[in-house]
Amino acid sequence: MSANDSLKTLSTLKVNGKEFHYYSLPKAAEKLAGTADISKLPTSLKVLLENLLRNEDGNTVTTDDIEAMAKWLKNKNSDREIQYRPARVLMQDFTGVPAVVDLAAMRDAVAKAGQKPNQINPLSAVDLVIDHSVMVDKYGTPESFKENVRIEMERNFERYEFLRWGQKAFENFRVVPPGTGICHQVNLEYLAKVAWTKEQDGKTFVMPDTLVGTDSHTTMINGLGVLGWGVGGIEAEAAMLGQPVSMLIPEVIGFRLTGKMPEGVTATDLVLTVTQMLRAHGVVGKFVEFYGPGLDHLPLADRATIANMAPEYGATCGFFPVDQETLTYLRLSGREEETIELVEQYSKAQGMWRETKNEPEFTDSLELDLGDVVASLAGPKRPQDRVAMPELGKNFDLILETSGQSEEKDKEVKVKGKDFSLKHGDVVIAAITSCTNTSNPSVLMAAGLVAKKAVEKGLTSKPWVKTSLAPGSKVVTDYLGKADMTQYLNKLGFDLVGYGCTTCIGNSGPLREEISAAINEGNLTVSSVLSGNRNFEGRVHPEVQANWLASPPLVVAYALAGTTRTDLSKDPLGEDKDGNPVYLKDIWPTSAEIAEAVRLVDGDMFRREYADVFKGDDEWRAIPVGEGETYSWNDDSTYVKNPPFFEGIDKPLDGLSDIKNANVLAVFADSITTDHISPAGSIKASAPAGKYLKENGVEEKDFNSYGSRRGNHEVMMRGTFANIRIKNQMLDGVEGGYTRHIPSGEEMSIYDAAMKYVNDDTPLVVLAGKEYGTGSSRDWAAKGTRLLGVKAVIAESFERIHRSNLIGMGVLPLQFADGEGVKEHGLTGDEEISITGITDDLKAGQMLDVCARRKDGSEVSFQAKCRIDTGNELEYYRSGGILHYVLRQMLAA
Structure with a gap:
C-alpha cells in the first residue's frame, strides 16, 4: 500500500460490520480541485488513478503522476508514462505453460548463480486455466466429450505433469484443471471479485479488482466493471514477479449506446x-468506455460479449462501469452477498458507480442506436469485416471473383463413397465455440430453440458439415439441459465435444478424409461458421479459406443450410417432413421465448459447478507430481524443454550497439497477425517443426498442435513465420514460411535460412507494413523472432501487445516515418541494412538512421522512430529483455 499518500486519501468503509481501508478518490478530488474536476474522468481512468494513489512510493509512482491523471481532462490525452500494478494475473495453458517454463528456467539460473531458487515466485495471485488443449477429434456422437477428454489427457500428459509440478512448487499459483471451461468465462463466472481485498499489517484493504492476462480476450472481464487486458506472456511473467506494467495514460474513446x-x-x-465501427474509427492503444441510456437495457452477458472483442476492434479494453446490472449478475452467478454488498458500497464511495445522468468526458466519442443493429456475420478472414446476413451469398461470389474462381463457381466435386457433392461456399465446419458467445445464455438458449424448432420441422444438418458444441463452462450444459435443449442440439450433431477453446483457436480437429479429399481435388473455397472472435487466415483449419463469425443460432442455421452462398432472409434452409420449404423465420425464436428460457439459469448452477473448481477429475489427480524447488527436465520430452533465454545471465551486460550489415529475413505487407508470425494450429509433417518431431521419434498422428508444444523452443522457433498463408514479399506468389537466403540466392524455409545466418553470425531484420502483430497476445511471436536471430523489425505501425513483446525479448521495434514504407523506399529485401544511433544514450521515441545498401552498391537512407515508448521499456531493452532485467535485479540484490 502507499508509502507516501501525499494527498492524505486513506479512508475507511464499514460494510456488514467489517472495516475496510481504501484510498479515496473523492478526497483526492478535494486536493486536486485546482487542477481539474476528476469526477468527470472516465471510470476506467478512475481505476488507474486509484492504483496510483494506492501505490505512491515517491519512486515508481509520484505526486506528479497522480496530478497528470487529473490534468488529462485538459486535452483528453497524455504522454505521461505511469507504472500500473494489477491485482492479479490470469493465464490459459497455451501461454501459461511457456510462462511456467520460463519461471522454472529462472529458478535454474538463480541456483546456478549460487542463490536460493525459491525466491522466484509469483508475487501476485496467478490463476492458470487449462482450456486451450481440447481438440474436436470426435464429434456428432454422445461419446464425443468423453473421447476428446481421453485423447487430450494422452496427448498432453507431459505438459500436465509439468503444470502439476508448478502448482506444487510455486506460491500464489493455482491451476484450474482441464475439462472445466474457458479462462475468460471462468474468470467472469467465478474468479473475478469486482472489489478486490488484501490483508496487510493486520488491516483489510479494498480496491478495484484489476488484472492482466496472457490471452488477448482477457478484456472480456471489463463487461463486469473489472479493468483487465491481454499482455504477452513475457510481460505477464514480469507482473507476476513484482514489476509494474509500464504504460502511457491512454486516450479514452466513449461509445454511447x-x-x-x-x-x-x-x-x-x-x-x-x-x-x-471502432476499427474504422481507429482505437489501437486506446481505452474504449461504454456509456449512455442504452446500457440500462443491456444485460451483463451482452456487455461481456462486447468487451471480449476489444482486441478485434483494436482497443486495449472495452470497459463497462459497475452498476445495478453488475450486482444482478454477481447474484445470478452465485457470488456471496457480502461480496455483492462490498462491490456496491465501495463503487459508490469511490464515484465509480454508473449513473445514466452523469456522463464522463472522453477524448472522442461514437454513438450507436441499438435499434439499428441487424443480423450479421464477419469474414472471410477479419473480425471487423461485417456482412449483413442477406448479403453473405453475394459477398461470397465476390470472393470467388477476386480469387479468379468465378468461372467455376458452380463446380461440383463428388465426395467419394457418399451421395453428395461439395461446392464452393459449402459449410464444412459449424461450431458453437469460443469465450465470446458461450458465456452468454441468451444466444446459447437461442441456438437451442433454433435446434428444437428445426428438429420439430424435420430438418437435419447437411452431411458434409462438421458440427460441434464447446461451451465455456459446465454451467452452460446445466442450463441447456434444464431447458430441455440438449436433445435437439444433439439431433443436429451439436453434441458436447469439450469445455474449452476449440475451433476458434484452430483446434477444430481433422475433417473427414473424404471431405478433405474433395476440397483438395477441386481446389474448393469452403466455409466455416463459428461463434468465435477470430477468423484470421489459416487459423480455423488449413483447408478452410473462408471463415465467418456468427451468433450460435446462426451457426445452427448454416449447418442446416450447408452453404454460405445463400440469403437466409429469403432462401429456404431445407424442407419439412411434407416437402414444404422451411425458412429461417419459421424456426427463429422470439425475444420472449429466449427470455423465458434464460430465466431458468440460477445461482445454484454456478455454486455447484465451481464448488471444487481446482480439484479436477480422477485422471488429473492421478498425474504424478515431481518434487523439488527446481524442475527435473526430461531430455527426451518434446513438449517441455529448458529454454536458452537466460544463458550468460550471470555475466556483465554488454552495452547497446548499432546493427551493422544485417540481411533481411522477410518482407511483409499490411495486417500481418501474430497468427502469421507465431506457430499456431496443426503441425505439417513437411514443415521444419514436423521434421524435428519425426527425428525425435514422434509419429505424425501424435504431433498435436503448435499451441500444445509452446513449452518446447525447438518446435516453436521452427514454426515461427511458418503459417501456411503468410506471404513473404521477397518471393513472388509463394505462400507459406519461405524466404530467399541472400548470400546463396536459394529459396528455403525461413527457419533454415535463419539458422544459416545465425551460423554466419549475420544479424537479421524484418520489414513490414501497417498493423504488424495484430491479434492474439502470443509471446512466441516475439520469442521465436529473437531465437531466429532477428535484431529489429521495421514496420509502418505495430499492434500494442506485439510491440511490447518484441521489446520484452530484446528485439528493437522501429517505425517508418508517416507516409513511408518498404514501397516508398524501393526496398526488396535483397539489401544489407544498417541501423545507427543504438548507443547507451538511446532515448525512448528517438529517431534512428537506417541505411539500406543494394547489391549494386547504391544506398537508400531514411530515419525510423524507435518504438521503445517508455523509460521502463528502455531499461528492459538494455538488459536484453524484461525477464532478463528482473533476473539481474534479483541476482544483484
Whole structure:
C-alpha cells in the first residue's frame, strides 16, 4: 500500500460490520480541485488513478503522476508514462505453460548463480486455466466429450505433469484443471471479485479488482466493471514477479449506446457492428468506455460479449462501469452477498458507480442506436469485416471473383463413397465455440430453440458439415439441459465435444478424409461458421479459406443450410417432413421465448459447478507430481524443454550497439497477425517443426498442435513465420514460411535460412507494413523472432501487445516515418541494412538512421522512430529483455 499518500486519501468503509481501508478518490478530488474536476474522468481512468494513489512510493509512482491523471481532462490525452500494478494475473495453458517454463528456467539460473531458487515466485495471485488443449477429434456422437477428454489427457500428459509440478512448487499459483471451461468465462463466472481485498499489517484493504492476462480476450472481464487486458506472456511473467506494467495514460474513446435491441437480433450481431465501427474509427492503444441510456437495457452477458472483442476492434479494453446490472449478475452467478454488498458500497464511495445522468468526458466519442443493429456475420478472414446476413451469398461470389474462381463457381466435386457433392461456399465446419458467445445464455438458449424448432420441422444438418458444441463452462450444459435443449442440439450433431477453446483457436480437429479429399481435388473455397472472435487466415483449419463469425443460432442455421452462398432472409434452409420449404423465420425464436428460457439459469448452477473448481477429475489427480524447488527436465520430452533465454545471465551486460550489415529475413505487407508470425494450429509433417518431431521419434498422428508444444523452443522457433498463408514479399506468389537466403540466392524455409545466418553470425531484420502483430497476445511471436536471430523489425505501425513483446525479448521495434514504407523506399529485401544511433544514450521515441545498401552498391537512407515508448521499456531493452532485467535485479540484490 502507499508509502507516501501525499494527498492524505486513506479512508475507511464499514460494510456488514467489517472495516475496510481504501484510498479515496473523492478526497483526492478535494486536493486536486485546482487542477481539474476528476469526477468527470472516465471510470476506467478512475481505476488507474486509484492504483496510483494506492501505490505512491515517491519512486515508481509520484505526486506528479497522480496530478497528470487529473490534468488529462485538459486535452483528453497524455504522454505521461505511469507504472500500473494489477491485482492479479490470469493465464490459459497455451501461454501459461511457456510462462511456467520460463519461471522454472529462472529458478535454474538463480541456483546456478549460487542463490536460493525459491525466491522466484509469483508475487501476485496467478490463476492458470487449462482450456486451450481440447481438440474436436470426435464429434456428432454422445461419446464425443468423453473421447476428446481421453485423447487430450494422452496427448498432453507431459505438459500436465509439468503444470502439476508448478502448482506444487510455486506460491500464489493455482491451476484450474482441464475439462472445466474457458479462462475468460471462468474468470467472469467465478474468479473475478469486482472489489478486490488484501490483508496487510493486520488491516483489510479494498480496491478495484484489476488484472492482466496472457490471452488477448482477457478484456472480456471489463463487461463486469473489472479493468483487465491481454499482455504477452513475457510481460505477464514480469507482473507476476513484482514489476509494474509500464504504460502511457491512454486516450479514452466513449461509445454511447441508446435505444433497445430489435426483435430477432443478438448480442453477436451487436458486437460485430461495434467492432466494425471502432476499427474504422481507429482505437489501437486506446481505452474504449461504454456509456449512455442504452446500457440500462443491456444485460451483463451482452456487455461481456462486447468487451471480449476489444482486441478485434483494436482497443486495449472495452470497459463497462459497475452498476445495478453488475450486482444482478454477481447474484445470478452465485457470488456471496457480502461480496455483492462490498462491490456496491465501495463503487459508490469511490464515484465509480454508473449513473445514466452523469456522463464522463472522453477524448472522442461514437454513438450507436441499438435499434439499428441487424443480423450479421464477419469474414472471410477479419473480425471487423461485417456482412449483413442477406448479403453473405453475394459477398461470397465476390470472393470467388477476386480469387479468379468465378468461372467455376458452380463446380461440383463428388465426395467419394457418399451421395453428395461439395461446392464452393459449402459449410464444412459449424461450431458453437469460443469465450465470446458461450458465456452468454441468451444466444446459447437461442441456438437451442433454433435446434428444437428445426428438429420439430424435420430438418437435419447437411452431411458434409462438421458440427460441434464447446461451451465455456459446465454451467452452460446445466442450463441447456434444464431447458430441455440438449436433445435437439444433439439431433443436429451439436453434441458436447469439450469445455474449452476449440475451433476458434484452430483446434477444430481433422475433417473427414473424404471431405478433405474433395476440397483438395477441386481446389474448393469452403466455409466455416463459428461463434468465435477470430477468423484470421489459416487459423480455423488449413483447408478452410473462408471463415465467418456468427451468433450460435446462426451457426445452427448454416449447418442446416450447408452453404454460405445463400440469403437466409429469403432462401429456404431445407424442407419439412411434407416437402414444404422451411425458412429461417419459421424456426427463429422470439425475444420472449429466449427470455423465458434464460430465466431458468440460477445461482445454484454456478455454486455447484465451481464448488471444487481446482480439484479436477480422477485422471488429473492421478498425474504424478515431481518434487523439488527446481524442475527435473526430461531430455527426451518434446513438449517441455529448458529454454536458452537466460544463458550468460550471470555475466556483465554488454552495452547497446548499432546493427551493422544485417540481411533481411522477410518482407511483409499490411495486417500481418501474430497468427502469421507465431506457430499456431496443426503441425505439417513437411514443415521444419514436423521434421524435428519425426527425428525425435514422434509419429505424425501424435504431433498435436503448435499451441500444445509452446513449452518446447525447438518446435516453436521452427514454426515461427511458418503459417501456411503468410506471404513473404521477397518471393513472388509463394505462400507459406519461405524466404530467399541472400548470400546463396536459394529459396528455403525461413527457419533454415535463419539458422544459416545465425551460423554466419549475420544479424537479421524484418520489414513490414501497417498493423504488424495484430491479434492474439502470443509471446512466441516475439520469442521465436529473437531465437531466429532477428535484431529489429521495421514496420509502418505495430499492434500494442506485439510491440511490447518484441521489446520484452530484446528485439528493437522501429517505425517508418508517416507516409513511408518498404514501397516508398524501393526496398526488396535483397539489401544489407544498417541501423545507427543504438548507443547507451538511446532515448525512448528517438529517431534512428537506417541505411539500406543494394547489391549494386547504391544506398537508400531514411530515419525510423524507435518504438521503445517508455523509460521502463528502455531499461528492459538494455538488459536484453524484461525477464532478463528482473533476473539481474534479483541476482544483484
